[in-house]
Amino acid sequence: MAARVKEDMGxxxxxxxxxxxxxxAALNLFRHYGFRRTSMEDIARAANVAxxxxxxxxxxxxxxxxxxxxxxxxxxxxxxKAVAARDLDTEPKILALxxxxxxxxxxxxxxxxxxxxxxxxxAQLSATIFESVDRDFRASIAKVLRDGxxxxxxxxxxxxxxxxSAAETLIAAAYGAESGAGSEANFQDRxxxxxxxxxxGLKKSA
Amino acid sequence: MAARVKEDMGxxxxxxxxxxxxxxAALNLFRHYGFRRTSMEDIARAANVAxxxxxxxxxxxxxxxxxxxxxxxxxxxxxxKAVAARDLDTEPKILALxxxxxxxxxxxxxxxxxxxxxxxxxAQLSATIFESVDRDFRASIAKVLRDGxxxxxxxxxxxxxxxxSAAETLIAAAYGAESGAGSEANFQDRxxxxxxxxxxGLKKSA
Amino acid sequence: MAARVKEDMGxxxxxxxxxxxxxxAALNLFRHYGFRRTSMEDIARAANVAxxxxxxxxxxxxxxxxxxxxxxxxxxxxxxKAVAARDLDTEPKILALxxxxxxxxxxxxxxxxxxxxxxxxxAQLSATIFESVDRDFRASIAKVLRDGxxxxxxxxxxxxxxxxSAAETLIAAAYGAESGAGSEANFQDRxxxxxxxxxxGLKKSA
Amino acid sequence: MAARVKEDMGxxxxxxxxxxxxxxAALNLFRHYGFRRTSMEDIARAANVAxxxxxxxxxxxxxxxxxxxxxxxxxxxxxxKAVAARDLDTEPKILALxxxxxxxxxxxxxxxxxxxxxxxxxAQLSATIFESVDRDFRASIAKVLRDGxxxxxxxxxxxxxxxxSAAETLIAAAYGAESGAGSEANFQDRxxxxxxxxxxGLKKSA
DNA sequence: TATGAATGAGTATTCATTCAT
DNA sequence: GATGAATGAATACTCATTCAT
Numbered sequence: 001m002a003a004r005v006k007e008d009m010g011x012x013x014x015x016x017x018x019x020x021x022x023x024x025a026a027l028n029l030f031r032h033y034g035f036r037r038t039s040m041e042d043i044a045r046a047a048n049v050a051x052x053x054x055x056x057x058x059x060x061x062x063x064x065x066x067x068x069x070x071x072x073x074x075x076x077x078x079x080x081k082a083v084a085a086r087d088l089d090t091e092p093k094i095l096a097l098x099x100x101x102x103x104x105x106x107x108x109x110x111x112x113x114x115x116x117x118x119x120x121x122x123a124q125l126s127a128t129i130f131e132s133v134d135r136d137f138r139a140s141i142a143k144v145l146r147d148g149x150x151x152x153x154x155x156x157x158x159x160x161x162x163x164x165s166a167a168e169t170l171i172a173a174a175y176g177a178e179s180g181a182g183s184e185a186n187f188q189d190r191x192x193x194x195x196x197x198x199x200x201g202l203k204k205s206a
Numbered sequence: 207m208a209a210r211v212k213e214d215m216g217x218x219x220x221x222x223x224x225x226x227x228x229x230x231a232a233l234n235l236f237r238h239y240g241f242r243r244t245s246m247e248d249i250a251r252a253a254n255v256a257x258x259x260x261x262x263x264x265x266x267x268x269x270x271x272x273x274x275x276x277x278x279x280x281x282x283x284x285x286x287k288a289v290a291a292r293d294l295d296t297e298p299k300i301l302a303l304x305x306x307x308x309x310x311x312x313x314x315x316x317x318x319x320x321x322x323x324x325x326x327x328x329a330q331l332s333a334t335i336f337e338s339v340d341r342d343f344r345a346s347i348a349k350v351l352r353d354g355x356x357x358x359x360x361x362x363x364x365x366x367x368x369x370x371s372a373a374e375t376l377i378a379a380a381y382g383a384e385s386g387a388g389s390e391a392n393f394q395d396r397x398x399x400x401x402x403x404x405x406x407g408l409k410k411s412a
Numbered sequence: 413m414a415a416r417v418k419e420d421m422g423x424x425x426x427x428x429x430x431x432x433x434x435x436x437a438a439l440n441l442f443r444h445y446g447f448r449r450t451s452m453e454d455i456a457r458a459a460n461v462a463x464x465x466x467x468x469x470x471x472x473x474x475x476x477x478x479x480x481x482x483x484x485x486x487x488x489x490x491x492x493k494a495v496a497a498r499d500l501d502t503e504p505k506i507l508a509l510x511x512x513x514x515x516x517x518x519x520x521x522x523x524x525x526x527x528x529x530x531x532x533x534x535a536q537l538s539a540t541i542f543e544s545v546d547r548d549f550r551a552s553i554a555k556v557l558r559d560g561x562x563x564x565x566x567x568x569x570x571x572x573x574x575x576x577s578a579a580e581t582l583i584a585a586a587y588g589a590e591s592g593a594g595s596e597a598n599f600q601d602r603x604x605x606x607x608x609x610x611x612x613g614l615k616k617s618a
Numbered sequence: 619m620a621a622r623v624k625e626d627m628g629x630x631x632x633x634x635x636x637x638x639x640x641x642x643a644a645l646n647l648f649r650h651y652g653f654r655r656t657s658m659e660d661i662a663r664a665a666n667v668a669x670x671x672x673x674x675x676x677x678x679x680x681x682x683x684x685x686x687x688x689x690x691x692x693x694x695x696x697x698x699k700a701v702a703a704r705d706l707d708t709e710p711k712i713l714a715l716x717x718x719x720x721x722x723x724x725x726x727x728x729x730x731x732x733x734x735x736x737x738x739x740x741a742q743l744s745a746t747i748f749e750s751v752d753r754d755f756r757a758s759i760a761k762v763l764r765d766g767x768x769x770x771x772x773x774x775x776x777x778x779x780x781x782x783s784a785a786e787t788l789i790a791a792a793y794g795a796e797s798g799a800g801s802e803a804n805f806q807d808r809x810x811x812x813x814x815x816x817x818x819g820l821k822k823s824a
Numbered sequence: 825t826a827t828g829a830a831t832g833a834g835t836a837t838t839c840a841t842t843c844a845t
Numbered sequence: 846g847a848t849g850a851a852t853g854a855a856t857a858c859t860c861a862t863t864c865a866t
Contacts, residue, residue: 018850018851034326036242039834039835039836040835040836040837041835041836044853049851049852050851050852050853051836051837051852051853051854052837052838052839052851052852052853052854053850053851053852055836055837055838056849056850056851060836060837061835061836061837113329113330114326115326116322116323116325116326116329117322117323117326119322120320120321120322120323120326123319123322159403159406160402161399161403165399166403168396169396169399169400169403170403171382172382172383172385172396172400173379173380173382173383173400173403173404174379174382175381175382175385176377176378176379176380176381176382176383176385176400177378177379177382179378179381179382180333190374190375190378193367193371193375193378194375194378194379194382196366196407197365197367197372197375197376197379197404197407197408198379198403198404198407199407200365200406200407200408201402201403201404201405201406201407201408201409202403202406202407203407205409245859245860245861246860246861246862247860247861250828255826255827256826256827256828257827257828257829257861257862258826258827258828258862258863258864259825259826259827261861261862261863262825262826266861266862267860267861267862430829430830446738448654451855451856451857452856452857452858453856453857456832461830461831462830462831462832463831463832463833463857463858464830464831464832464858464859464860465829465830465831466858467857467858467859468828468829468830472857472858473857473858525741525742526738527738528734528735528737528738528741529734529735529738531734532732532733532734532735532738535731535734571815571818572814573811573815577811578815580808581808581811581812581815582815583794584794584795584797584808584812585791585792585794585795585812585815585816586791586794587793587794587797588789588790588791588792588793588794588795588797588812589790589791589794591790591793591794592745602786602787602790605779605783605786605787605790606787606790606791606794608778608819609777609779609784609787609788609791609816609819609820610791610815610816610819611819612777612818612819612820613814613815613816613817613818613819614815614818614819657838657839657840658839658840658841659839659840662849667847667848668847668848668849669840669841669848669849670841670842670843670847670848670849671846671847671848673840673841673842674846674847678840678841679839679840679841
């Protein structure tokens, strides 16, 4: 998996890039043992550096965590941009957007048995970091819905929703896909069903 | 609020019932400060007993937490039974069921700034404790859906869902109502919209 | 020496008095190794208690030090009271007062190779703690000088000093007795000579 | 003040003399923050060199400190020589000598809020370094006293002191001028009064 | 039952020193 | 000579749990 992290999280394989090396080691440990139960000692050992070295790259354990969150946010942002550019039908596009954000998050954070701690840990902090990503995401979803309405596929109004309200509701519902999903397959499955069900609820009634 | 806890959480007011007294104190502190930041010392002080006394009633901090979860589960179970007995239309009944479970959970746990930690703390554990509640809950929701189908209001099949799948999807979606709700009013609002949207998606298409 | 500490510093020998036990151990270590080089672990070991126990009696290492300073100040205060009550001639009384304060301090602090660090450590703090002792001390010295003047033994004015100024100068000079004294005997010797010389300087010139 | 340091402490202004450059930076930092709180990193930054460079000039932080002490001692020695050569009356000469040693020390070390730590730091070490200065100083003071006796101004014997003992006592007393002086003005004032008082004590009694 | 004094494992962070370049 | 990235030893403090009373 280390290899996959490097690919997926954008770290060059052979890199002498200690910064990324440390972040990789940390993410890995945080996922397995949670934030508190992972000591700086553990991270240093996993990254093959001395404890002091961690502090050359990150001022504190908290800042290390922050850097991790930031990197995650950047990658999600990039994912979202890529998906937004693709030409897809309404439902596939919504699903692709959710996968770019929620799916990615699931794979790297939510699937961890310590997801809650990781999210909670610095909730305030993460909120700030993910704020712009969230905004973009909401805008993208809303745009797809608007397109669907323009094409006559959807009709939020007759369902009693403004476009914004529909987007917010859909997003909230989708977040539920994670709760106790257990496996990524199950998560994807739930997500697809939630999206399908909600979009059907937004269809023009005959 | 202490008073309300006692009422709502089923603790007799004047109780020499230390067991419940301790649980009340603990829940209160856990909600405000989280699980780790609340020390046994804190709980003892809040419950007006000595630290050692806690260990007469609970083998460990973890078991205390477990007992808390168990009590919560029992109360939810009771709530669900009461709602299940009421005669309501499909959507109101679904909403009432969600309020009995999710709403209750929101008020006592999810609204805490440390909800994630509380849920995470002993995720494995809680899963076991809430298992039967979850099962009953799913069954209740499924029953309401089945009734709706029987009455011709809903048509899961044409929507591409089995009743069970529809129930599971609806429940998952509803869980999303909590994510970053911020206030109970907002939570209730989101919940209502998610339910409305999903049920509309299950309506017979003309 | 432990025994002497107990006697001189007012600790009951067989005492289950952990508070005093810890302070004794700490003073001993501070004198030998200085404040920073003495770890809480060291103190605990020397006092035959667990590290955590130290924190039952003192909130922090600094507060432990503060308590030590306070105890020292109290003992000096008591010494001064006792000496002030004695009926002695001018020079013997001055010497006795200096011994009650400086001598005591020398034996318990100044003779340490880490005296400077101990005094510096929390200079601000110590200053506050010793403030009232210092004030009383200055007053006592001034009183003896005034008595000497009244009896015609001394004549500060013709020497160009007010009583207060003479007292302050004498005290400052006496403090110099410590600088690099090396042993208590040498310290006492210097002190006696400084006092004798200064008092001679205050004598009525014929 | 940097300029004054350079002048007073004998460092050539434009010097590529890293050795002196580093010592200046170090003294400055030690005075402001103390020995322990000043890191090699700090010194390097202040001296505009890399951390490793410090170790090209000084084997360790302790040796750097030692070099500083040595330089101080040399400057004091020079000061003393200059004063010794001047033709002054007894009291002014004694005062000038004290200023050359104690005054200089006060300005560069004792006035620092971390004086105690600086003196303590390597007490043993400093003692050795200042030994010869101290010897010379004592000799100079003794010589002035002897001259005073020869001229009939002083009479140590009738005061009960040998010349050496009188010198030692006077010096010890003068060291007390520093204790809690607070400002250089106050220090000078105390010093003058101590010297005046002691010399009066050595005067021929009529 | 009830107490609370005592325990001691566990951890983030700093900084003097080294050494490959 | 000069650099600065890397090292790792050292240390105060918290808190769940125990147990003698």
